Amino acid sequence: MTSIEDVAKSLGVSTATVSRALRGLPGVSPSTRSRVEQEAQNLGYVPSSAAAGLASGRTMALGVLLPQIERWYFSAVLEGVDRRLRAAGYDLVLFSLGGSGVNRGRVFHRSILRKRIDGLLVLCLELTDSERSSLLELESPTIVVGGAVEGVRHVGIDDSAAARDAVEHLIGLGHTRIGHLRGGGSFGIDFQVPRIRETAYRRTMADHGLEIRPEWEVFGDFRFKEGLAGALQMLADPGNRPTAVFCSSDEMAFGVLRAAVELGIDVPGELSVIGIDDHEFSDPMGLTTIRQSPNEQGDFAAGILLDELQGHPAADVIPVQPHELIVRASTGPVPR
Amino acid sequence: MTSIEDVAKSLGVSTATVSRALRGLPGVSPSTRSRVEQEAQNLGYVPSSAAAGLASGRTMALGVLLPQIERWYFSAVLEGVDRRLRAAGYDLVLFSLGGSGVNRGRVFHRSILRKRIDGLLVLCLELTDSERSSLLELESPTIVVGGAVEGVRHVGIDDSAAARDAVEHLIGLGHTRIGHLRGGGSFGIDFQVPRIRETAYRRTMADHGLEIRPEWEVFGDFRFKEGLAGALQMLADPGNRPTAVFCSSDEMAFGVLRAAVELGIDVPGELSVIGIDDHEFSDPMGLTTIRQSPNEQGDFAAGILLDELQGHPAADVIPVQPHELIVRASTGPVPR
DNA sequence: CTGAAAGCGCTAACAG
DNA sequence: CTGTTAGCGCTTTCAG
Numbered sequence: 001m002t003s004i005e006d007v008a009k010s011l012g013v014s015t016a017t018v019s020r021a022l023r024g025l026p027g028v029s030p031s032t033r034s035r036v037e038q039e040a041q042n043l044g045y046v047p048s049s050a051a052a053g054l055a056s057g058r059t060m061a062l063g064v065l066l067p068q069i070e071r072w073y074f075s076a077v078l079e080g081v082d083r084r085l086r087a088a089g090y091d092l093v094l095f096s097l098g099g100s101g102v103n104r105g106r107v108f109h110r111s112i113l114r115k116r117i118d119g120l121l122v123l124c125l126e127l128t129d130s131e132r133s134s135l136l137e138l139e140s141p142t143i144v145v146g147g148a149v150e151g152v153r154h155v156g157i158d159d160s161a162a163a164r165d166a167v168e169h170l171i172g173l174g175h176t177r178i179g180h181l182r183g184g185g186s187f188g189i190d191f192q193v194p195r196i197r198e199t200a201y202r203r204t205m206a207d208h209g210l211e212i213r214p215e216w217e218v219f220g221d222f223r224f225k226e227g228l229a230g231a232l233q234m235l236a237d238p239g240n241r242p243t244a245v246f247c248s249s250d251e252m253a254f255g256v257l258r259a260a261v262e263l264g265i266d267v268p269g270e271l272s273v274i275g276i277d278d279h280e281f282s283d284p285m286g287l288t289t290i291r292q293s294p295n296e297q298g299d300f301a302a303g304i305l306l307d308e309l310q311g312h313p314a315a316d317v318i319p320v321q322p323h324e325l326i327v328r329a330s331t332g333p334v335p336r
Numbered sequence: 337m338t339s340i341e342d343v344a345k346s347l348g349v350s351t352a353t354v355s356r357a358l359r360g361l362p363g364v365s366p367s368t369r370s371r372v373e374q375e376a377q378n379l380g381y382v383p384s385s386a387a388a389g390l391a392s393g394r395t396m397a398l399g400v401l402l403p404q405i406e407r408w409y410f411s412a413v414l415e416g417v418d419r420r421l422r423a424a425g426y427d428l429v430l431f432s433l434g435g436s437g438v439n440r441g442r443v444f445h446r447s448i449l450r451k452r453i454d455g456l457l458v459l460c461l462e463l464t465d466s467e468r469s470s471l472l473e474l475e476s477p478t479i480v481v482g483g484a485v486e487g488v489r490h491v492g493i494d495d496s497a498a499a500r501d502a503v504e505h506l507i508g509l510g511h512t513r514i515g516h517l518r519g520g521g522s523f524g525i526d527f528q529v530p531r532i533r534e535t536a537y538r539r540t541m542a543d544h545g546l547e548i549r550p551e552w553e554v555f556g557d558f559r560f561k562e563g564l565a566g567a568l569q570m571l572a573d574p575g576n577r578p579t580a581v582f583c584s585s586d587e588m589a590f591g592v593l594r595a596a597v598e599l600g601i602d603v604p605g606e607l608s609v610i611g612i613d614d615h616e617f618s619d620p621m622g623l624t625t626i627r628q629s630p631n632e633q634g635d636f637a638a639g640i641l642l643d644e645l646q647g648h649p650a651a652d653v654i655p656v657q658p659h660e661l662i663v664r665a666s667t668g669p670v671p672r
Numbered sequence: 673c674t675g676a677a678a679g680c681g682c683t684a685a686c687a688g
Numbered sequence: 689c690t691g692t693t694a695g696c697g698c699t700t701t702c703a704g
Contacts, residue, residue: 048451050389051681075411082432096418115384225620284561387697
C-alpha cells in the first residue's frame with residue numbers, strides 16, 4: 001500500500017507538506033499543492049484512517065446505535081444520518097441491537113467505547129440505568145433521535161401535539177366514538193413515545209367531553225401484524241364499534257385498513273382511520289396521517305454533532321421537529 | 337483515556353503481556369492473565385481500534401455498500417450482516433448511496449479504500465466498469481449479495497427457479513391468463529435480477545404453451561406505489577384482464593392487492609396474486625409468495641468473509657440460497 | 673512465560 | 689511557505 005511517505009519522497013517534499021496539501025490546510029503554495037494532489041492521484045495514495053485517527057485523535061466516523069434496522073422509522077433516520085455524514089466526509093459505524101438483547105452488553109461496554117467514533121447518535125432506545133450512565137460518561141458528543149433519554153439532547157417531533165392533531169382531525173369530522181391503537185412493547189425499544197401519544201389521545205378526548213372505552217384501546221406494538229390483530233378485536237362487534245381509529249403509527253393503521261377489508265367495513269364510509277408517520281406506503285394506501293420526516297430528523301441530528309465536532313458552539317436548544325396533517329382517503333365524516 | 341500502558345504499569349508487567357492476555361493469545365500464565373483482565377476492568381481500559389489497526393493491519397470492521405437503506409430487502413440483509421459481525425466482534429461500516437448518485441464517486445474511490453475495513457459486502461448494486469474494476473482491485477476480501485457482479489463471488493437465491501416456481505403455482509391452479517409486474521429501474525440498483533425473473537416468467541409461460549400479452553406485462557420498480565399504478569393499468573379493462581398476476585416482489589404484489597380493492601376485484605375469487613420475498617407484511621396481508629431470507633443471506637455472506645479473514649480457506653463454490661413457496665390466501669383456482 | 677524495542681502511517685507543534 | 693521531530697497506542701518480532 002502506498003503511504004504518505006511514498007508521495008513525499010517521490011516529490012522531494014516532506015510528509016508534513018503532503019499531509020497539509022491533501023487536507024486543504026493553509027500554508028501550502030498553490031503550485032506545491034497541485035503537484036502533491038497530482039502525485040497522490042498517480043500513485044493511488046489513500047490515507048489510512050487508522051493512522052490519521054491515532055495521530056489526530058479524530059476518527060472521522062460517527063456511530064449510530066439503534067434497536068433494529070428493519071423498521072421503517074429506524075432505517076429512514078439512518079438513511080438521513082448517512083446522507084449527512086457522507087456529505088461531510090464522515091463514515092458511519094452501525095450498532096444494531098437486532099431486535100433482541102443479545103450482545104447488548106458488548107455493544108455498550110466495548111464497541112461504542114472503542115474510540116472508533118467521534119460521536120454517537122442513539123435511536124429510540126430504552127436504556128437501562130447502567131447503559132444510560134455509560135452514555136452520559138462518553139466523552140464524545142451524543143444525541144438522541146426519536147425518543148428522549150434523560151440528560152441527553154433530543155431530536156424529534158412533539159409527540160403529544162401530533163397525537164392531539166390526529167384525534168382532533170377525527171373530532172372535527174364529527175366522530176365521537178374514537179378508538180386508539182397503541183404502540184410500544186418490543187424489546188429494548190423506547191416506551192415513552194407510545195405513552196405520550198396515548199396520554200395525548202386521552203386528554204384530547206376528555207377535553208372534548210368524549211368517552212374512552214377500554215375495549216376501544218388496543219395494543220398494536222407499532223406494527224402491521226399486531227395492529228391487524230388488535231383491530232380485528234376492536235372492530236369485531238358491528239353493533240358496538242368505534243367510527244374512527246387513531247393509530248400511533250401508520251403500520252398499525254395499515255392493519256386497521258386490512259381488518260376493515262376482512263370484515264367488510266367500508267373506509268371511510270363506516271370507519272375513519274388515521275395514523276402517525278407518513279410511511280412510504282401511506283400515500284398509495286390513501287391513509288390520512290400525521291407526517292413526520294425521519295430522514296430530516298437523522299440529517300438534522302447528524303448535523304448538530306458535526307457542527308460540534310467542527311468546533312461550533314453546541315446549540316443549547318434544539319428546535320422541535322415539524323409534523324403535519326396529511327388528509328387522504330381514509331378519513332371522512334362520521335356516518336349518520 | 338486510559339491506555340494499555342496504564343494497565344501495564346499499574347501491574348508492573350509489560351504492555352506486550354497485557355496485549356497478549358487481553359486478546360486471549362497463548363503464552364500467558366493463567367494467573368497473569370486474570371490479573372490483567374481484572375485490572376483492565378478496574379481501570380476501564382478499552383483498546384483503541386485505531387492503534388490496534390495501525391499496528392496489526394486489521395481494523396476488525398467490515399464495510400457494507402448498498403444502494404439504499406430504506407428498502408425491505410436491503411435493511412433485512414443489513415440486519416443479518418450486522419448480527420453476524422457483532423457476534424464475531426467486528427464492527428460494521430455503512431456506505432449507502434442513498435438512492436441517488438450523489439457522492440457515489442467519493443464512496444468508491446475514497447471511503448472504501450480508506451483502510452478502515454478488512455472486507456466488503458456489496459448489495460444489489462449496478463456498477464459502472466470503473467467501479468467494478470476498483471472493486472476487483474481491492475486487496476481485501478469482497479462478496480456480493482442479491483445481484484451478481486461479474487468476477488465477484490455471489491450470495492443469493494436462484495432467481496430463475498424462484499420465478500418459475502411462482503408462475504407454475506399459478507398454472508397449477510388452472511390459470512392461463514397470467515400477467516407479470518416487473519421490477520427494476522431505480523437508479524444504481526442492480527438490473528439483472530428483475531431481468532432474470534422476467535425471462536423465467538416468459539420461458540415458463542412458453543413451456544406451458546401459454547400466451548404472453550404485452551399489455552399484461554407492466555413495470556413496477558419493485559415498489560408498492562409503482563406496482564399499484566402498474567396494476568391499475570393492467571387490470572383496468574374488466575373484459576380483458578388476467579386472472580392471475582406474478583409480481584417480481586411482494587411490495588408490488590401489495591400494489592396489486594390494493595388495486596383489486598380499489599377496482600372491486602375479489603382476491604382470490606377473480607384474481608390470484610403471487611409475489612417474491614415474503615416481506616414482513618405478506619403474512620398479515622395473506623399474500624402467497626416465494627420466500628427468501630435476506631437475513632440469512634446477509635449472515636451467510638458475512639460469515640464467508642469472516643472465515644476468510646480468520647485464515648480459513650475460501651469456499652470456492654457458494655451454495656445457492658434457498659427459496660420456498662408459501663401459499664396463503666391471495667391465490668386460488670382460476671375462476672370459471 | 674515475559675519483556676524490550678521497533679515500528680504501523682499519520683498529524684501537530686516548533687523551527688526556520 | 690516548508691521541513692524536522694515527536695509522538696498517537698497498540699502489535700509483533702526477537703531475546704531471554
